[in-house]
Amino acid sequence: MVAGFAYRPVDNERFNALILVKYFEDLGPVGQLTGSGQAQSPKQSSTVLNVDLNYDLTQSLTIGAKYGYRNGRVSLTRESDIFVSSDAHLAVLRADLHITRQWDLLVEGRALWVEQADDLRIGALGAVCRHLGNNVKVGVGYSLSDFSDNLTDQSFNSHGPFLNILSKF
Numbered sequence: 001m002v003a004g005f006a007y008r009p010v011d012n013e014r015f016n017a018l019i020l021v022k023y024f025e026d027l028g029p030v031g032q033l034t035g036s037g038q039a040q041s042p043k044q045s046s047t048v049l050n051v052d053l054n055y056d057l058t059q060s061l062t063i064g065a066k067y068g069y070r071n072g073r074v075s076l077t078r079e080s081d082i083f084v085s086s087d088a089h090l091a092v093l094r095a096d097l098h099i100t101r102q103w104d105l106l107v108e109g110r111a112l113w114v115e116q117a118d119d120l121r122i123g124a125l126g127a128v129c130r131h132l133g134n135n136v137k138v139g140v141g142y143s144l145s146d147f148s149d150n151l152t153d154q155s156f157n158s159h160g161p162f163l164n165i166l167s168k169f
Contacts, residue, residue, distance in 0.1 A: 018052040024072075024152040044086065046072030048151045059098070066092035070151040087115040090151055104129040104137070112147045121147050121156075127164060139164040 007017040025045045047070070054064040068090035073083040094108045110123045123145020131137050141162055148158040 014056045016054045018050075020048075020050045020052075022048045022050075022152070024048065026152075042078060042080075042154070043075040043083075044072055044152070044154065045083075046070050046086065046152055048072075050151075054094075061098070062096040064092075064094040064096070066090070066094070066149065068092075068149065068151050074154065085116050086154070088151055089113045089115070090149060092149060102131045104131070104139075106139070106141070110145050110147070110149065112145075121145070123147065125162075127162075129164070129166075135168050137166045139166075 001023045002020060003022075004018065004020040006019075007015075009015075023046075027043045027045065048068060050066065050068045052064065052066045054062055056062050068088075070086065070088040070090075072086040072088075074086040075081065075083050089112070091111045092108055094106065097105045099105060105126070105128055107126045108124060110125070112121045112123075113119070123143065125141055125143040125145060127139040127141025129137050129139035141164065143158055143160060143162060146156045146159045147153075148155075
């Protein structure tokens, strides 16, 4: 279940905000595949809050910040019904550079702190994006992080190349 609120004024788009609250429950049986194709992921039940803010410094430079918090519990294994707390904090700083009418560059710095494990992970990613008309943007990039900005993904295998497709209407 997901609920959200977006602030995107029509007459002045310099500042945009998105707030999302998501309840995620994955308590399926042993052998069930997750959304990322994993069979051995632990069971989990989580509530996630994300706040995403963007501000246009100039016509060609946008800066952004994201804060995420997961309040959850996770099983020790897929077979186990013993759960432990799995609270985490995510912080992302981002810069988007609009180079030409059709090309953008983006860089992100990320940090993930898992409270109970006292585990701090730092990462970064970069991408090149091409606008296809007014409503579609396709990007390719590389993530130096082993974690996702999706706080329900606890696999720590998000390192490497990626393809991103965005659309608006």
